[in-house]
Amino acid sequence: MLRVILVEPEGEYNVGFIARLCKNFCVDELYIVNPKCDLKESLKFSAKGYDILNNAIIVNNFDDAIKGLSIKIATSSIADYEGDILRKSIKSWEINDIISKADKVGLIFGRESVGLTREEISKCDFLLHIPANPEYPVLNLSHAVGIVLYEIWKTKGKIRKKYVSYNELLLIDKYTNILYNLIKKTNGDYSLYLAMKRALFKGVEDDEDAKIIVSFLRKLYNKITHDEKE
């Protein structure tokens, strides 16, 4: 279960965009602590996240928002000052290592103007930071939310790797070799064949791709041998 918590958000558009992102990345719950903006205005920016925002749970204080969570992750663009353990951070891409073991995860995002207070951060288990340009690492609120939700979604929804079957690879190899034999000089430069085969083996993504590439190679062969049998 994944809960997004916004603490005293100030921008209508940010809250709306975040509701939309919650829908894009399958967040279970949206909590808003003491909103400082007009949530009716926010609905205009929520697109198909409308219901999520409409059903958001509005609470008056921070403690009510984090109740019942097994892991609470605060977020900040200010992190990693030497000697300040509270602001020692995990990086956004490390989040899955941490939440994979938890059943109820809360992501807590602070005010656009001043972020989370030290007291709020201290009530959480981790501080998460999104690395960016050291000269200007401060992301807009909803864009920070989007990136963190995306990182979590990535490993959730990771689809099986694409796949090229043995037979298709054999055919790519076969036709590359045939073409190589047609163009090589007497003392053929074998690296011609090798480089082409390797590039195609590396670049081909799946069987659909492979079949088209084989077709390309076969058509070249037919063109050269004037033997358009296909």
Place this chain on the structure above:
Amino acid sequence: MLRVILVEPEGEYNVGFIARLCKNFCVDELYIVNPKCDLKESLKFSAKGYDILNNAIIVNNFDDAIKGLSIKIATSSIADYEGDILRKSIKSWEINDIISKADKVGLIFGRESVGLTREEISKCDFLLHIPANPEYPVLNLSHAVGIVLYEIWKTKGKIRKKYVSYNELLLIDKYTNILYNLIKKTNGDYSLYLAMKRALFKGVEDDEDAKIIVSFLRKLYNKITHDEKE
């Protein structure tokens, strides 16, 4: 060099937020094709990305925006319909494998309402897609930009991978296209060209590789046209 290209953006806030993200993630150039919103309004949302937006290059047509790029990556929330090679996508987390070899990379984002046209996508080398909730995968424009820039930023700093120069990629493209034109039927199946070019762009590792592959393709061309000049 990284260039972000917005094609006919419609939302003031999106353009402003994107300028801010360009600053957050050290983008080199922002191009805007034929903006459909008031860029002066956008400046209000750009925070410290103000200068980037102020210096954005505004062009009238798509071709001017992609000029000089060695790898052009279109983006879409609509991807991967079986049989539609043009909409076959790389995932957002795969982008670094592809751009690490290029010196001038363009990321192209379409209109909020209808995205990029098929013609625009076909002028690019890859289509990138951010996986999300299958029921509602459509991210707001600026949030999509943020996620892609974040992915690229994440691996910046990592050791520079091998490198393929612009000219070699152009030559691979050129000869693939020439060969395609020699073998296509009257109503050519464009996916033949697309699949072959994409596989070679993905598979080629460095200039040494690239030169050999170009040589392979050129020899095939000479063989077909019986014009063995080399």
